[in-house]
Amino acid sequence: MGAPAAPVGVLLALPQRVGAFLLALATQIGGVTILLGQILRRLNPARIDRHELFRNLNRMGVRSVPIISATAAFTGGIMVVQAAPFVEQFNAKGFIGWAATFTTFRELGPLLIGLIFNGRVGANNTAELGTMQVTDQVDALRALAIDPIAYLVVPRVLAMISMMVVLTILGDAIALGGAMLTADLLLDVDPRIFWASAIERLETWDFFVGLIKSLLFGVMIALMSCYYGLATRGGAPGVGRAVNASVVASAAGVFIADYFSTFVLD
């Protein structure tokens, strides 16, 4: 709980804060890169704990299906509600199917599912690794000659990346279902017209752009959440802080990855 500082203090503190921010950023990027290197080393040759991998696939993937489905369905609906006035004005009912699929595949699906996945799975992962860290369980693994990166991190990272892609495909489908339903109810667009316009104009590439994005987001979230989890220090408040930092860093990472991939993948 910081006290409100005087405006002058804030102004003077700004350069200092930007500096501190850049320093922290450099540390974190360095830490994440080192973690990535350590993971890649363990993948060649691949020695993956199968049991841990399947446990995480289930926990992170299957358990996320309800929230992803609900979010996607609502988002599909919202998309059409927002577009509805324009569709009516320009009499573009023949285009709505294409507009909805294009937006969902290329942008909305991966981004939204990335954000929810970050909140649900990424935060969770940081909390779990962080708790293991502050209760000395990670050191206990080391003492038992078990490599924490190979045992804890690699299966989680693989599970998160693959599940992010799979959940994006599922989310895309459900969002389009929601969009189709809303278009039918609100704008009287026949589902057949909806799909016809999508198939006519959509390119396969649009779909793959989204998948590549979701893969990138998965990598971001997986690396960040493991990094912050293992870097946790300082008891219960430390775990809270780590989760907080991880969620925010992953969200920023997702937006930045989205920005660059949007331009590169065009």
Place this chain on the structure above:
Amino acid sequence: MAFTARAENVSPLAALKNVLQDALAVARVGRRTMHYLIRGKREPGSVARQMFAIGNQSLFFMCITMAFIGAIITFQTGLQSKKLVPDFSMIGATYLKLLIRDLAASVGALPLATRVGAGIAAEIGSMVVTEQVDALRMCAADPVDYLVVPRFIASVIMGTVILIIGGFVAYGSGMLVAQLMFDVSPHTFTNLSLVTMGDLVLGVSKAVTYGGAIALVSGQRGLATFGGSEGVGWATTEAVVGSCFAIIVLNLVISTIGYFFVPAL
């Protein structure tokens, strides 16, 4: 919270039941918040402190995020309209309208919820597991009154302010992308002709609602924390997911009301 159920196995039916129970729990906290909003004993400075905390935590983050979002949306819209009508004269006007009516509030609210919601839940959750909340209750300080209400007020006010600032930033970055990628001059891009008073009202009421929802969901999750340091981590997760979900549901509700009562064109 059902979506983030700690148990490894939860049937879909039980999950649905949990969602409803959580929604009820949040509603109860909401009712008590309203009660104390009118009757409560405000500690002087507590709201200002929370407003500062929220602003301090999230303004920088939100500006960066919204700059990227604005660039992405403009780029995607440009791509899309290039295929339909290769005419960019209205892209700025349409973008501005959408931004005000929905995107600035609804898209911005997700990263805002991530930042502010996680902060609220982690802070209150740590107080729960260290028994500070019990100590508060022993001093006739209802935790809803003492902890949630100031955060609620601060989140409504600061959340709205930050979402509006974020909207400006997104508009600016959109303008930049329009100029660089589609050769739309800032002059053409800055076009207020499509914006109505209704859009403004709709956008601001969304921002206000989201600000309140983030504080209530995250406050409730924080107060419901149990189980030591791991519990704080869980509460934080649940606050982020719960707030995002609440925002999406509220968006659909408000947007649908807006469609019928605040005609867009």
Place this chain on the structure above:
Amino acid sequence: MIRLEDVHLAFGDNTVLDGVSLEVPPACIYALIGPGAAGKSVLFKVVAGLLRPASGKVFVDDEELGPLNEIELARVRKKIGMLFQNYALFDMNVAENIAFPLRRLFDLSEEEIAERVAERLERVALPGTEHRIPQSMSGGQKKRIGVARATIARPPIVLYDEPTAGLDPVTSQKIYDLVQEEQRAQDTTVMVISSDVAGVLTIADRVGMLHEGRLIFDGTTDDAKASTDPAVRQFVHGLTEGPL
């Protein structure tokens, strides 16, 4: 006066209180002893209305807590001061921590508050520490700040959870003397949890022993010392031989 009638409480399938009935008469010091995880701290929280029992009744000054809602409970809690086992101090400085109940419960001037805070700190042998941050203090110091906070509003009932844990023998005795003096001066009703059985028995009027969620002994201090129950005997006299 505090009375529990057949109180049951469980966390999931961990039964913590399994039919506890006890009565603490007014103006009495009641020592609650028992091995770790017996449910002592949980019992305090039940008395303070912080935890609701699954079944059974809890009375504080002849008022039953069961039917009260959170706002009505706050009225009962004003009568109770509580020292938490793990301090539960706020992220504020020492003076603000101790003054907190005063500010919430009464309308006093700043001078009066400062005066009473200083008086409390004097009593717990920490004078002049008003502006320190509790997080940076030792366990024993935090305990004493907790004692000061629990008693500053002069509540008619005080619950002390391990008031002397982490204190050296001299300071421990000072705290026991403080508890006893204040109880005698204001006729408060006091419950004390303590692992320092010998120490707490020097001030207690009555003793209760909790074991696996049941009250296996309830009587006067002299009765406790003379008890022939093997578990009570072992605990009161600190023997290694016995059922515990």
